[in-house]
Amino acid sequence: MAADDPKRPPRGPGEGAPAGVPGGPRTGGAAERPRRPLLSLVAERLLEAAIRLSGVSAVLFVVAIFFFIFREAAPVLFSREFKLSEFLFSTQWFPTSVSNVRYGTLALTIGTLSVTGVAIALAVPFGLGAAIFISEFCGPRLRETLKIVIELLAAIPSVVWGFIGLTVMNRVIIALTGAPVGVNLLNGGLILALMSVPIIVSIGEDALKAVPDSYREAALALGANRWQTVRRVLLPAARNGLLAAVLLGVGRAVGETMAVLMATGHAVRIPHSLLDSVRTLTANIAAELGEASAGSDHYRVLFLTGTLLFLITFVVNLGADLAIRSVRRR
């Protein structure tokens, strides 16, 4: 990380370079050296301005995302008949009802939580197990192969995952459990687990790799075998990085849209078993945004749901970043 590099050179021509240290063409003895043409100096300044602007652009984009979503959601949030407590804690979601319009997202939130929960319950043991295998137990050639496969697994588009859920998983689940419909909580959870495993594996493997080899050597010298080393030394040492891996997996699962839209069925209700159909916050936006006319309450409530999702993922990612940061500091 260059950012941690204590010895930063002077930042540009003539900018605060101590005399005698060669830093730029104009710092010392400029009279003897040939000057650069003005045009190239100007071009360089312009380019550096563009570089700085691009660097800041990421911040601008994040702020813009929040601003534009919140701008569409704000009128309904501050309107008189809208109650935030009903939005958050009511299970009644009747956005298109003629007589009794209700915007309660609790069932959707629980849908998101339950699908994410199933996915994480499956993905964490398998993801961390695979991360441990890749990092500690396998040879270099197998490691490269597995990493490539996992990278390809991560590249599969979410709509293809959704299609797999809709066709393959659907039939498998009906055949195995005898459920009337195969697009349900279990299906969505399985698909999401497969989608979040690659991120857990790659971040988890990084975390294990970041543990210094001297830890492993010390454990081996004390007579521990590899499993004991993993269990007693590496897992505690890499705890924060592994936590970050899990959190990023959660973030991916919460934010996934197309796959859950296609694989979980469409039922806005609190699920009571693994075989109930559910709908998540993300899938709800995708399913209803097309029907909600721009500027209507329904449309604005969907944007409010988007704001809620933005805040949830922001907190999750922030947590993951803090966990990773504490790993780096050591």
Place this chain on the structure above:
Amino acid sequence: MSTPVVPAVPARFARTPHVARRERTEQIAKWVFFAMSVSMIVPLIAIVAYLLYRAAPSLSLEFLLDVPRKGMREGGIWPAFVGTLYLVWISLAVAAPIGVLAAIYLHEYARDNWLNRLIHLAVINLAGVPSIVHALFGLGAFVYAARFGYSVLSAALTLAIMTLPVIIASTREALASVPKEFRQACWNVGATRWQTIRRVVLPNSISGILTGIILQVSRAAGETAPIMFTGAVFFKAVQRGDLFPYGLNDQCMALSMHLYTVSTQVPNVKESIPYATAVVLLGSVLMVNAAAIALRVWLRNRKRW
């Protein structure tokens, strides 16, 4: 398991039951973890094989080049395929320069201060924002506020912002792989910061940057949610094999959207058509990713330092 004590070995090297148990747990752990790794991969291969098998009746060059017929129940996917190419190229043209320059700023210019940390946090957060939230943003910002309407331009810009973190992350990695000494040597002969980047850092990291750009292409091609409400439509009449059917302000079809449409919205589709669409989408994305991996492996083997 048989008793592990072998008589030929001197007594002090004999395996005690304790040692034997330790070795056994190691073996068990190894195989359990191996099974966990493989258990993600085997179903995947089976699923892909199944998709290929079901798609086989429709898979042909004709399927790629033909337009959808009879309300998308027959025919091919050409308009969707070209639409995806459009979206990918335009979003690439927007995201690549911004992403590469942002990474250069983060890695070569920024000091470790609050602004840099803020940018770092923003990049991480940008990567974690759900795709449907990007869609809402595209709808609010590009379609309505900027008045681009439902168009290729709005959809491509939404995709560009969504895929920006991919380029930033891999470009940073590529820049970080250039040893610090290269830069110091260049500074010491009097080059400015930009000259160093232009003549030393970029030539030595260009393949890594290219890898990141390729990954952006694969990501942009597969996304559905962000384009669903900003410019991609269910159907658009296009000539068979027409390479330039859309203008910037037109709506377009896209492969990912088309897969969603034919598999959920259109009744009585010919069985193999959604499968074939999925295979084409999956195949193109995986091919692009394989290219990125191949480039990276080649680059690593060629590395001289």
